[in-house]
Amino acid sequence: MTRRAAVIGAGLAGLACARVLRRAGLYVEVFEQDRIIGGRMATTRLGLESFDHGSQYLTARSTQFKTYITELTSSGYAARWKPRSSTGEEGGGQMMPWYVGTPGMSSIVRPLAESVRIHAGHKVHTIVRSEKGWDVWMDDETSIGPFAAIAIAVPAPQAQLLLGRLDSLADPLSRVRMSPCWALMVKLEERTLPDQDVFSDMSEVVRWIARNSTKPGRNSRGECVLVHASPAWSRETEEADPEVVAEELWAEVSHVLALPPVRPSRMVAHLWRHGLVDSSLGESYLYSSEHRVGVAGDWCLGRLAEHAFDSGTSLGRAIVASLV
Ligand SMILES: Cc1cc2nc3c(=O)[nH]c(=O)nc-3n(C[C@H](O)[C@H](O)[C@H](O)COP(=O)(O)OP(=O)(O)OC[C@H]3O[C@@H](n4cnc5c(N)ncnc54)[C@H](O)[C@@H]3O)c2cc1C
Structure with missing residues (x-):
């Protein structure tokens, strides 16, 4: 069995999953349609200025996301943001601390991408199973593989397209x-x-x-x-x-x-x-150990960055458990 795993989508969920797989000793390749990683955790430039045009700030409820935020703040990839509210008070109205990536929100995913191979600018068209494992086919009709397992970490409507006839995984996504x-x-x-x-x-x-x-x-x-x-x-x-x-x-x-x-x-x-x-799926991820294909994303659990991180991390653990 090959020790290679593929992740489709280099947003927070996909890269959190990739990190779990890499730490378990797998060789991980991530496929991302954009030329840059981060997905909705995005920073873009307009002339000399940068803008976070997707996610605005992070909050953390789960222990594992709090731990990740601590890792980010201690390595300079994130900092606390205390915007002035209508009362003029810094951080006024925050129920829990707000964190932002530094120098932009896209920094939030940087540590997760270390030591994984990223194929940026590669839109995945389909996944095809062969005797040796899974092959990933791109829009330009090239393919890379075989992979022992695949994590699909893209928005639910796009995941449904990639899942094709894997009905046990694709059907529940209609709820999202x-x-x-x-x-x-x-x-x-x-x-x-x-x-x-x-x-x-x-x-x-x-x-x-x-x-x-x-x-x-x-x-x-x-x-x-x-x-x-x-x-x-x-x-x-x-x-x-x-x-x-x-x-x-x-x-x-x-x-x-x-x-x-x-x-x-x-x-x-x-x-x-x-x-x-x-409306979310209501489960932290879906994984078929028979097919060795799973799906993750914010939409599994909720609508926040934290949900994406927790979903991707959980899917990564499920894949590792199925490969031992
Ligand atoms: C406007 C806006 C504001 C937000 N504000 C906040 C906020 O303040 N706080 C907060 O916690 N959350 C916020 N969010 C939500 C947060 O951004 C998301 O929950 C999180 O970034 C989702 O991560 P993800 O990895 O699940 O998905 P994504 O970030 O969407 O990542 C999916 C990746 O898959 C790639 N992809 C898709 N299809 C393919 C394919 N076929 N082949 C290859 N790659 C593919 C995409 O390009 C993308 O990079 C906001 C979102 C938006 C849009």
């Missing part, structure tokens, strides 16, 4: 519901927002506004603002032109915050098509 979410990145040359760092549930259109530049480890001149649209509005405008979405969202932000008529120097809208989980 995920919503799109528009993210708007705005660069302003001067400080323009009211004296507060985060604003939530501002209207039926805007769910979240954050001064990205107030997170620790960010250097920026002027103001970098990150906006998330509400799930309902994002669903209605899912097929709209990103430039039109950017204009409409900025008009709404200007209106709800009563801003002076300022034109951003840059603004870009990005759609997270499977952004937020509406």
Whole structure:
């Protein structure tokens, strides 16, 4: 039996799974369709400025995620963020501490990617079983394998496509519901927002506004603002032109915050098509020891980064247990 395992998806769930597999002595290869790793734990550049356009901050309830956050903060990959609330108080309104990746949210996955082989820019089209194990076929009709086991750590609708006729794994995923979410990145040359760092549930259109530049480890001149649209509005405008979405969202932000008529120097809208989980699977992962294929992701347990980490870690352990 080959000691190679494949992970599809280099988000937090896939890379948490990869780390468990690697620590158990397996040779791990991760396939990621994007050119960068992190998935929704994302940081992108607009000119000289960086924006966390996916996940905004982390909270930790489970012991294993708390332990991982401690590892991140002690190695400089994350820090506590205490944004000023409407009362002007730092960290006001936080039920539990908020952490952010430094210098960007994508740093959160960096330690997990050590010593695993990452095939970035490789979209997996299908997985095919042969006598020797599983082969992973890419969109460009090349394949890599064989692998003893496969972890699929992508959003549920995409996982269903990859699972094909593995009905025992694919069928339960129909229970999962995920919503799109528009993210708007705005660069302003001067400080323009009211004296507060985060604003939530501002209207039926805007769910979240954050001064990205107030997170620790960010250097920026002027103001970098990150906006998330509400799930309902994002669903209605899912097929709209990103430039039109950017204009409409900025008009709404200007209106709800009563801003002076300022034109951003840059603004870009990005759609997270499977952004937020509406209904989860209710199990931390699914794994078939007969087929040696499993699925993981935030959508298994909830809608937070912590759920993705716990799901990927649990799937990794199940795969290791099945291979001994
Ligand atoms: C707008 C937004 C705001 C959020 N805010 C927060 C927050 O503040 N706090 C919090 O805890 N959580 C937040 N979340 C949720 C958090 O980002 C997710 O729970 C977590 O990042 C999910 O990780 P994952 O590994 O399950 O999935 P993903 O991060 O989606 O990773 C899946 C990966 O698989 C890749 N992939 C998909 N299909 C294929 C294929 N066929 N072949 C190869 N690769 C493929 C994708 O490119 C992606 O990199 C937010 C999410 C969004 C979208």
